[in-house]
Every structure is written in structure tokens, then in C-alpha cells.
Amino acid sequence: MALAELGAVVLDCPDPRALAGFYAEVLGGTVESGEGGGQDADWVDLTVPGGRSLAFQAAPGHVPPRWPAPEGSQQFHLDLTVDDLDAAEKGVLALGARPLDTEDRSRSWRVYADPAGHPFCLCAC
Structure with missing residues (x-):
């Protein structure tokens, strides 16, 4: 028996609305403001067809992973x-x-x- 259900995959980024817009164009779906609301939301949700969610969270000073990077980790993809x-x-x-x-x-x-x-x-x- 599962202990939990996956709610969303969350990506840290410098501009949540812009990155949600990128993935909305790639995957389809609906972008909705989350925490903070409006254009400057710190959290933006993207509900993709089929009901799954991607979320985007503002991360000041975000440093993207390097790929490939033998000395580091891609974190996820x-x-x-x-x-x-x-x-x-x-x-x-x-x-x-x-x-x-x-x-x-x-x-x-x-x-x-x-x-x-x-x-x-x-x-x-």
C-alpha cells in the first residue's frame, strides 16, 4: 500500500511564470498563479492534459544543474x-x-x- 500520492513535480527557477509558459507551450495545459498571485507569483502551477501538475517556484540565486557534469548532479530531468x-x-x-x-x-x-x-x-x- 502506498504511503503517499504524487501531487506535483516542482522546479525551482528565477521566473516561475515564464518557465510555466514554456512548458505550457511544450505540453499544453493551463497556467495558474499560486502563492503571491498575479504576474510576480512566487509559485505558478501548470495543469497538463490528463490532470498531472508541474509547479514552478521562485528561487532567488537559482543555479541550474550542469549536464553532463561528472563532478556534479543533474538533480532530476x-x-x-x-x-x-x-x-x-x-x-x-x-x-x-x-x-x-x-x-x-x-x-x-x-x-x-x-x-x-x-x-x-x-x-x-
């Missing part, structure tokens, strides 16, 4: 499943993502950083 890897790549780059790994284009996954520097993967289904 999101795997996002896509039907067309090339089309999805074009879309996330246009939204402000940057590639982190362009060495092997034959794989079924590619690694990027979101605008706040968090790594995520696009994975072909």
Missing part, C-alpha cells in the same frame, strides 16, 4: 514522449530550449535545457 522527434525538437528550440547533447542523432531520445537550465529529454515513442 523530465522525459517527454513525442511522436516526431525532429518536429518536437524544432518546436522546443523555437520556445527557448537549448540542446545539451547533439552528438548521437540516431538515438530515440535527445537532451535539452529549458530556459531556466533544467535538463529534459524528448523521447520518441
Whole structure:
């Protein structure tokens, strides 16, 4: 029996509304202000299709993880499943993502950083 249920995955970032907007464009869904309300909210929620949530929390002095970094940790990353890897790549780059790994284009996954520097993967289904 489970002791808990996952509520949301929370990403620290310098600008919660901007990062929520990035992921809303990538995943779809609805952005809602949380703590602090309005444009300068310290917490912003994104409810994605299917009812799952991502949350974004203001973190003054946020230092994004480095990938790859043998001396450090990526902390976590999101795997996002896509039907067309090339089309999805074009879309996330246009939204402000940057590639982190362009060495092997034959794989079924590619690694990027979101605008706040968090790594995520696009994975072909």
C-alpha cells in the first residue's frame, strides 16, 4: 500500500511564470498563479492534459544543474514522449530550449535545457 500520492513535480527557477509558459507551450495545459498571485507569483502551477501538475517556484540565486557534469548532479530531468522527434525538437528550440547533447542523432531520445537550465529529454515513442 502506498504511503503517499504524487501531487506535483516542482522546479525551482528565477521566473516561475515564464518557465510555466514554456512548458505550457511544450505540453499544453493551463497556467495558474499560486502563492503571491498575479504576474510576480512566487509559485505558478501548470495543469497538463490528463490532470498531472508541474509547479514552478521562485528561487532567488537559482543555479541550474550542469549536464553532463561528472563532478556534479543533474538533480532530476523530465522525459517527454513525442511522436516526431525532429518536429518536437524544432518546436522546443523555437520556445527557448537549448540542446545539451547533439552528438548521437540516431538515438530515440535527445537532451535539452529549458530556459531556466533544467535538463529534459524528448523521447520518441
